[in-house]
Amino acid sequence: MRRQLKILEYTLSSLWRRKFKNLSLIAVYSLTIAALGSVLLLTHALKQEALTSLSAAPELVVQRVAGGRHELIPVSYAATIAALPGVTAVTPRVWGYFYDSLIKANLTLLGIGEEPGRLELLDGRLPTTEQECAIGDGVRQAFGPGLNDVLVLEDSGSRRVEYRIVGVFASASNLLTNDLVVLTEPAIRKFFLIAPGMATDLAVAVPNPREIKTLAKKIKYHLPDTRPISRAEILHTYDSLFNWRSGMLLAVAAAALLAFCILAWDKATGISVEEKQEIGILKALGWETADVLTSKFWEGLVISLTAFVIGLLAAWIHVFLFKAPALTPLLKGWSVLFPDFQLNPSVDLYQVCVLAFLTIIPYLACTMVPAWKTADSDPEQVMRN
């Protein structure tokens, strides 16, 4: 143990002697880890956001489709669906998207009845009159108003409508309530000109997840102009979308990895004259091949672990503090304009372990193999060369 500690101490002082070379190596190495780590962290965080958002969503949503387009659905369909065995409740929902040209973002306007659902308020209360609203944090940040201020929107008839803000939302997932404006049901019907007896979609509660597929088929059979969408399908779509995009990004980041591999290969094949001489001297003075390799192992581990920690930390800061400006447009997509939202920090340990394995182990090998080739020779031969 004492011997190992002394060899570690020697290694650290040896690293310090070549600090400029090692620092530049750590910088390049960290940058590679940061690039790869950012993609993985952002993808994982987005998936988690989607998962958290959808955990509050109904098991099954039924929309009406006419001519391939999403149309309003008659509330009367709810009775047909509610009569199916396995369905415990059907709730008509009134909501819609609203593009605000001022903040250049889509807002989700949701009407609530007496049942507020699973929304949690940070501050204030839910709206009770047609002139009141509750807003998500992203909307608050985009427009600037706070509690008791007035939110001004333009309705479907191009009329200016004012709502007093009576609540601001908090949620485990920022994505869930970030772009949300909650109004009373009569208010939203007026805003989107939705006739009474019609709804945007129907939320179907199905307690047994194994029945969801069968129920979706039955709904389609009884109401052929509907499109039942299960929560699992939406999750699967998100998963595929983010995996595909992260895959594309990782392919781009592979260029950084390749550059790093070239650097590592250069190190592997080109142990310097000074390093060779040092190994020769150490061996001549009684260091065993194993001692030299232990020293090189510590050297590789210190450099790779330092770079890994710095790179991962940089990726974390890039993704969760600075909102991944380099990657967000690619991973979140250009077609959907959300108000700016903050991702909840979330790290997949498995991914971190895989990244560590794919970067630290090859570097260790690149450090130790050439040292082993040199240290395995007689000291006289190393010094003579």
Add this chain to the structure above:
Amino acid sequence: MALLQITDLNKIYHRRRPDEMTALADISLAIEPGEAVALTGPSGSGKTTLLSLLGCMARPTSGNIFLHERNIARLPERFLARLRRESFGFVFQHYQLLRDVNVLENVMLPLYPTERSFREMKAAAGAVLERFGMLSMAGKKVKQLSGGEQQRVAIARALIAQPEVIIADEPTAHLDGDLARELLRIFQDLHSEGTTLIMATHDPLLAQAAFVQHRIRLRFGRIEEDLLL
């Protein structure tokens, strides 16, 4: 009983290749404990190779090397490393110090792969440096030292593990007259303390020093003269 005994020693480099070269051929000799040996001969005669074989820094192509009657020519690498660390101290022709490392750490290098504590290592290094008047320079980097100072650091490093045998390859080659005489005095002191000295040299000052008891002359890899004085 000889401290070191060599029988029928051969060393061939690049064996079975077009550039094969016989560095040593049929060498047999014996070195007694506490003896001061001067190894002489022209350049390329095999002096450095013989020192390397004696000091377990290389393996012979054939033949035997006995240390205290134990054949060490075919020992596994880790045992040879231990012998280099504990039984032999080397003073190389070009000092072979780590130039960017300070004097103290250079001197302590042979003790890193041992169970000695840092405190013990520093105490041992301090003692040998003090002996050669180098303690005040312990924190200086080797590249800041003169040739003579570097030589003294190299000798201090060779002595730190208190080896039985000091092997020196052309120790005066890069020293001027005064420094060479100072080195001679150091070697004389070591000899009087009972340390076995094996020195390869071109320098008549060292080869014909009064304390040298055994002179071996090599030529073309063979012993031309083996003289006990």
